Amino acid sequence: MEKGTFNTFVNKRIMPPVMKFVNTKAVKALQDGMIYSLPFIIIGSVFLILSNFPIPAVSDALRNSGWSSFFTQAYTASFGVLSIWAVVGIAYVYVRNEGYEALPAGLTSLSAFLLIQLMSIDNPLVATMGKSGSGITNSAGTVIMSGKAxxxxxxxxxxxxxxxxxxPVTGVLNITWLGGQGMIAAIIVGLLTGWSYSGMLKKGWKITLPEQVPASVAKQFTAMIPAGVILTTSMLIYAVFKAFLNTDLTQYVYKLLEMPMQGLSDSLVGALVIGFAVSFFWFFGVHGGLIVGTIAGVFLLPNTAANAALYHAGKLxxxxxxxxxxxxxxxNFINLTGSGITxxxxxxxxxxxxxxxxxxxxKIELVPAIFNINEPFLFGLPLVMNPFLxxxxxxxxxxxxxxxxxIIYFGIVPPLNGVAAPWTTPAVLSGFLIGGWKMAIWQFVTLVISTAIYFPFAKKYDAILYKKEMDKLAxxxxxxxxxxE
Structure with missing residues (x-):
C-alpha cells in the first residue's frame, strides 16, 4: 500500500470511529472524572514514600517513633481509597456535562458504590494463626507472638x-474494595449513575417545589427521585448477589472483568501495544496520550494501586x-520526555x-523535554505525518x-513501587521515586537508547533540511x- 493510500485509509477508516468513541459521553466522563483522583494519588504517594522510606536507618527510626503509622493513615485515606474519588468524579462529570447540578449525582454514585458491597472484613485474628500466619506484632512491626503460638x-x-x-467483622467498610481492586466496579457504577440520573431528570422525574422555597433546598428535592431510584436498584442488586452468590457486585466484577483485563494490560503484548499506539495516533495528528491514557489507565491505575499496597506491606x-x-x-517510560521518547x-x-x-x-524543546512535554517537536519539527522520522x-x-x-521480569530491577510521580517529573528523578536507584539508572539508559535510535534518522532528515536551506540562501x-546588476 502506497504512503498516500495508507494515510487516506487511516484518516478515513480508522480515525473517525476512534474519535467518535473518544468523544462519547461515557469516555469524556471517564477521562475528566478520573482527573479528580489525581491530587489524592500524588499526595498519597508522598505519604507512601514516608511510611516506607527507602533508607533503612530512616525507615526504622520512623517506624520505632510511631510516625510510620501516621503516614500510613494518610496514605490509606488518600491513595488507598482510589475508587471513591473515581466513582464520585465520573458521575459528577457525566451529569455536569448534561447541564444539571452535578454534586448530588456524585454523592448518589458514592452511596450506590458502598451499598453494593458486603460491609464486612475477615477477622484479623485469622491471618495471624498457624505456621504461615503473620503472628501478632507491636506498633514497631516486631512479632511478639508467633502464628503457631x-x-x-x-x-x-x-x-x-x-x-x-x-x-468476620461486620458493619465496616472493606478498604480493599475502595482501592484499586474496586476500580472497574467504581467506573461501572459512576457511568451508570451519571447516565440514569441525567436521564431521569431529562424525563422530568423530579419534585418541583414552590418558588418561595430557597434554591439550595429545592435542588435537593430535585435530586431525591433519581437518587431514590438508583439507591433502591443498588439495594436490590446487593440483595441478589448476597442471597444467591454469597458475594457482592464489586468482588464479582473484580474476578470476572478486572483480573483478566489487568492481566492483559500487564502482559508483554499489552506493554508493546500501548507503546506503539501512543506514537501511532500522534503520527496522524491525534492526541495519542489522551486516547491511550484514557483507555489503558482504567486497568493500569489498579495495577499501580496493587503495587503500592505490596510495597507498603514490604512484599513487592x-x-x-x-x-x-x-x-x-x-x-515514566513509554512517554518519557514526551510521546515517542524524543x-x-x-x-x-x-x-x-x-x-x-x-x-x-x-533550543525551544530542551526545557519542555525535561518535563516530558514535546509538542514543539510534534507540530514544529514536525513529527506528525513526517515519514523521515x-x-x-x-x-x-x-x-x-x-x-x-x-529487566523487571528477570529481576534485574524491582517492580515499580506504586508511587505515582507526576508525569512532568524529570527523567532519572522520577525513576528514583517510582523504583529506587536501580530504576533511576535504567531510566537513564532509556535516554541513551532513545539517542541511539533517533540519531541516524535525525541526521538524514537534518541533511535534507540543511540542503533546502542552503539552496534557498543560494x-x-x-x-x-x-x-x-
Missing part, C-alpha cells in the same frame, strides 16, 4: 468463643503478585544538527517498553545579485 492459645478456648473470635515482588506494567510504566532527537538537535530549523527547535518515533517507545518489561543570493 496464637493458634495454640486459641485452641484452648471454648469452641463457641473460638468461632466468635474468628468470625513478582512472586507476591506485583505488576510489571502500571500507570507509571506508561507515564529526548534522543533533542540531543541530536543541540549537538549535531546543521539545519537552522532543527537547531532552533532543539516515523520509524524512530514508532520504534523507540516499543523498544523501551520491551526492554523495561524484560537562490536569494542569486536574486539579489541580479537586482544589483
Amino acid at each position: 496464637v493458634a495454640e492459645n486459641i485452641d484452648k478456648l471454648p469452641h463457641v468463643l473460638q468461632t466468635f473470635l474468628s468470625s 515482588t513478582l512472586a507476591n503478585g506485583a505488576h510489571i506494567v502500571t500507570n507509571e510504566f506508561y507515564n 529526548i534522543g532527537l533533542v540531543i541530536f538537535t543541540l549537538f549535531a544538527a546543521k539545519s537552522t530549523q532543527m537547531k532552533t527547535l532543539g 516515523a520509524i524512530p518515533f514508532f520504534l523507540t517507545p516499543v523498544v523501551v517498553a520491551l526492554s523495561t518489561y524484560l 537562490s536569494e543570493k542569486a536574486e539579489k545579485q541580479e537586482v544589483a
